[in-house]
Amino acid sequence: MSDLQNSAPAARPEIRVEGAVKSFSGRVVVDVDELVLGDQPIEGLIGPNGAGKTTLMRMIMHSTPLDRGRISMHPDGPGGEEIVLSDLPTFAMAGRGLVKSNQVIMDFDRLTIWDSLLFAVAGARCERPYRVFAEHDLFDAHEDEIRGYLAYFGFTDPMGFAQSAGEKKLLDIVRCLLLKPRFLMLDEPTAGLPDELTEKVMDKIRELAAAGTAVVIVEHDLNVIWSLCDQVHFMAEGSVILRGTSEEIRAHKTVVEKYLGEGHV
Amino acid sequence: MNLNWLDAFLITGLFSVFMVIGLALLLHLQMGLARIANFGVVGFWGLGMYVYGVLYVQVDWPFDDPWRFLLSALAGVVAAGISGLLVGWLIADLDEDGVLLGTFGFATIVWILATTETALTKGALGLGGLQFPYRLGNAKQNEALWLLILIVVVALIMLYVWRVHRSPYGRLLVAVGGNEPLAQSLGKPAFRTKLGVFTVGAAGMGLLGVMYGVLERFLETSNLGVDLTLAAVVGLVVGGTARLWGPVVGVALTVGLFDIVIQSYIPLPKSWYGQAIPVLREMVFGAVLIGILLFRPLGILGDMRRDKLMRSMHGE
Known part of the structure; x- marks a missing residue:
């Protein structure tokens, strides 16, 4: 761990989503006008079920094609080389440092x-x-x-x-880590994991981010989001409607109304 | 060498058994590992055989064997490989039904072309004039040597498949066959992988077609029916599609048992030997296929055991 933390972090990569729209059977599921991911080491993407979080991640990986719009990555930070992700096949992402774990268990x-x-x-x-x-x-x-x-x-x-669902989930994460991502997207990485392993996964994510990898997490366990993320994006009805620090987002009226509920602490 | 024990019937029977083992081994790479069902085996095999035969007989070669044979055979293998690439490109992203129909359709096209392009293939009359690329004393010795060469070729195919199971390439095939989206998310080009295994397999099937053409020395379009595909598929499924020894065990128990043991040693009525036996063979193979799929769908040897394989390779 110490080796990784001591090495000077390279410029963090950035993903830009511009005018990206996806509909299924005429219903718009994602409509993101402009979104920059990778500003901060660890960013969270939260929102109610059906908000379009998983679809947006799949659009970034181009495993779900866009109806229109453009998604690009700057591996060496803003101003550096640009890779248009929405022009690339899914299998080409890992080779360019963009890796995503899976929401549902895949093995x-x-x-x-x-x-x-x-x-x-x-x-x-x-x-x-x-x-x-x-x-x-x-x-x-x-x-x-x-x-x-x-x-x-x-x-x-x-x-x-892999015997249990938990082991399969962990295996999915370890596969992603072994790819040495520059930009890592984790879709509900700790779902179904016991607390001890959740902590271990979170430690690994912190370690990776400290070494210069940009991390974006979609997670329903909000304790993970609040404790890990430097910045949180709130998504509802297909659009990213808010961006802020954990404190700002969890206290925001819209988030409380649409997602957290009044009793949330 | 005294070859009295080896009659022409046994040579043809053994040749057919080893050839189908070779085809089933190639099919095992495609169907057992990468899970691409290829129901057009006879098409690739037949294309190799006919491209070789037509070039060998119809072209006015400025040189004789072995170059005449080698170049014609190479062309047959390359043509089968290219056809595999093209068919693979068309079917690689289809679902299972599409793959089955597409490959079966390709085999039908090869059969129709061989039947109708009479100027090249002599159609249903058959194409004669082929020869062994060497001359030993008599026909039996030539055939026996050719059988030996085929056995070596099939052994090499088996050695390759054995190595594939123990290599990162084999793991790639199993992964792409098992979960294509996941393999892609890990940076693996699934489409290209499937195209590769389809091309290599088709070229290998073409080579076995060339070798069969040499043994027969007379190409008949009746060979291009579904029988051969059925034999390879049934042999593979009976033995176990996912196991290295599946093709060997399965083909020995189906083609071996029927074509050699039953036809040679069981006193079947003489009148059956024309039309009845081939039909009977297909009926038995079909029934065996249904039985296996109902009662032991993974075949006699069952599914692959990567856990055992990994332990044997890397300890623990």
Whole structure:
């Protein structure tokens, strides 16, 4: 941890969403006029169910195509090189440092935990059809790093399959971390995890952000949002309607009315 | 060498068993690992065979064997590979039904072209004039050597598939077959991966088609029916689509048992040997397929065991 924190953070990447619209069956689900993500190390995206948070994240990854609009990333911060994400296929995102974890549990049913993690770290070069002797090089190159994560999160049987929903959720997060993202989007990363593991995930996220990765979290567990995020975006009915610090957002009248309810502390 | 024990019938039977094992192994990469159902095996196999045959016979080559054979065979393999690339490009993003229909449709196109392009293929009359690329003493010795070469080729295919299971490439195929969106989110080009395995598999099927053409030395369009695809699919499904040994076990128990044991050693009525046996074979294969899918859908050997494989490779 200390190594990462001591290294000088590079300029934090930024994602710009401009005029992005998505409708399903004629109903507008996302309509974001202008949004900048990555201003602060860790940002939260909150809002009631159906606000369009997950769809917006999927639009950024281009796994849901936009009806119109443009989404771009500046990997070296504003003013640097621009990558138009909405022109790229989904699989090209990870190679450019943009990685997203999944809201619903996603796993490879026939791959073991080790398989899954080695798969995440394997580069295209060692996955070519003729590289049938590349396994040991891949394993040797990443063994320590993977063992580190496995020990940190305490998987039951890493050579076997992920057993519980919690293990699958963790596996999804570890796969994302192994990709060494410059910009990490986490969609409900702690849903279904016990408190102890939630803390561990949060610590990892803080560590990553301190080393210069921009992190955006969608989360319904608002304690995670309030304790982690430097800035929070509030989304309702497809649009981002507020932006502010945790304190500002949780005290804002609109957020209380539309999402938190009067009794929220 | 004394080859008295090996009659022409046994050579053809063994050749057919090993060839179908080879096809089923290639199909295992596509269907068992990457989960792309290919019901057009005979199309790629037949295209390889006919491109080789037509070039070998119809082109006025300035040189003789082995170059004449090697170039024609290479063209057959390349043509099958390119057709795999094109068909793969069309079907890779379709759902399972679309993939089945698309590949089956391709095999039908190959059969229709081979039947109707009579100037090139001699159509239903059959294309003769093919030869072994070497001359040993008699026909039986030539055929026996060709069977041996086929066994070596199929063993190499099996060795490759065995290595694929133990490589990052195999993991990529299993991952793309299992959860394509997740693989893509981890930066893996799923479409290109599927296209690759389809192309390589089709080229391999084309090679086996070329080898069959050499053994038969006479190409008939009746070979391009669904029988061969059915044999490879049934063999693979019976053995276990996801297992390396699935094609071997499955094909031995279906094609091996029927084409060699039953046809050679069971006293079937002589009158059956014309029309009845091929029909009977398809009926039995169809019934076996239904039975396996109902009672043991993952095949005799069951699903792949990556946990065992990982432990054997990386300890613990």
